[in-house]
Amino acid sequence: MKAELLRALSSGWTKVLVFCIALLPLAWLVWGATTQTLGANPAEALIRSTGDWTLRALCVVLAITPLRIVAGLPPLARLRRMVGLFVYFYAALHLAAYAWLDMGLDVGAITKDIGKRPFILVGFSAFLLLSALAATSFDRAIRTLGGQRWRSLHRLVYLVAALALLHFFWMRAGKNNFTEVAVYALVLAALLGWRAVRFIRKKASERTNSKREQL
């Protein structure tokens, strides 16, 4: 059973399948916009949905490593970069929807909005950080930076997750409507918590190992 799963995950088709699945939200939104099934305010629906999908993709990409290690599925690592780029893709769509549908591509107004409103600034900062990660996601970038530096840089995704959550929290704060925010917060806390626990354990075992060596 597990052997089959491992083989399936290693197949080239898995990547294609995940790629297609990751495009489904976009397909659904485009379909909704052309058939007017996005409700009375399609612009708002597009801006919010692309934001929602960015958060969801972020949860998925951060779940890959824990799932790979806990379930013992090494081939999952092959999907991480692509899913990460989809986080960036939906974040870019979210920014584009805001800039175009809400701000009419008025650069002056957008700049003013980013400077004036903390929740927009936080969202925009998260996007800039994601841009740095997307720009260094290629093999050559990894080689140029060197594995250690590349890994440190890409740990910024944890900061991105925190900023994205804060952006969403602030957006909902006006209506004291935190149910969805709490769901994302719990998921992200669990995924980051798992890493924290693992890090602490690793440090602890390193210490005991080095003590043993001394003995």
Add this chain to the structure above:
Amino acid sequence: MLIKTHHRAFDHATPSEITDRATVENRRDLLKLLAAGAGGSVMASWAGREAFAQGTSTALKPGKLAALSARPSTLAGAVTMEKLTSYQDASSYNNFYEFGTDKSDPAVNAKTLKTNPWSIEIEGLVKKPGRLALEDLLKLSPMEERIYRLRCVEGWSMVIPWVGYSLSDLIKRVEPLGSAKYVEFVTLADPKTMPFVGSRVLDWPYVEGLRLDEALHPLTLLAFGMYGEILPNQNGAPVRLVVPWKYGFKSIKSIVKIRFTEKQPGTAWNKAAANEYGFYSNVNPGVDHPRWSQDTERRIGEDGLFTKKRKTLMFNGYEAQVGQLYAGMDLKKLY
């Protein structure tokens, strides 16, 4: 954008004259043809939306609820000539937090609201306090149709044909005392029929308030219907307030109590977030909401997806009628 608010009674078009039926139907046919012909492209779908929006006007009642007939209002500014928002949009995109915080929630959840029997309790500084039954309220003054712009604090707007009469007709009937300076309105808060009463979003019941002179302004409407029919539950049945120059949340829904007070009432959104929602909450493009600009708005169902949002007008375009109420006030401070 063209806004004509005529000041003389005989200048008014009656609602059925706004777009005559044959023209509407011709246009609809043309647009349908366009929508069908260009198969699937975004442009065509927007043309289709247009055809749909044109289909609903006061001349063409939605046929969903009991009719509520009215004569066109002759009050200055009470009938805008702008295109009406479709009934479908106006009755499916609502903020009515007693029935959920998503704008599609009220249309689904408000079915449980029981609007019969209904009455409004008149309290406080009046000569004639007491309970007024809905049947009596409906007969208190002749029904008028008024076509108002509705500007939501969230940055979208609609154009809605309401049916009702000036709140001042009711206020004069109950004779406020000289000490009455404010009017407080209270929405029903029945956890049995309103599933989200008790959620942490607001302090229930929903409370709104006006200064007495604002409440007495003839444009302040006590509404019982829209689009020629009684109000759908999600739009605040059976009786609500419509204050067209203020953000939509001031136009309180499903009213059960009207209280005349000397002190400014504590209103629901002001209590929840005073820095975001002032007591006055007049539509004002010069005073931003902390999280977004109030300079522009999106007209629901009319502006295309990629159309730039339209400029928001001071007092939602009713400055000529209501500006004098605020003479000498610093509206940046008293937002």
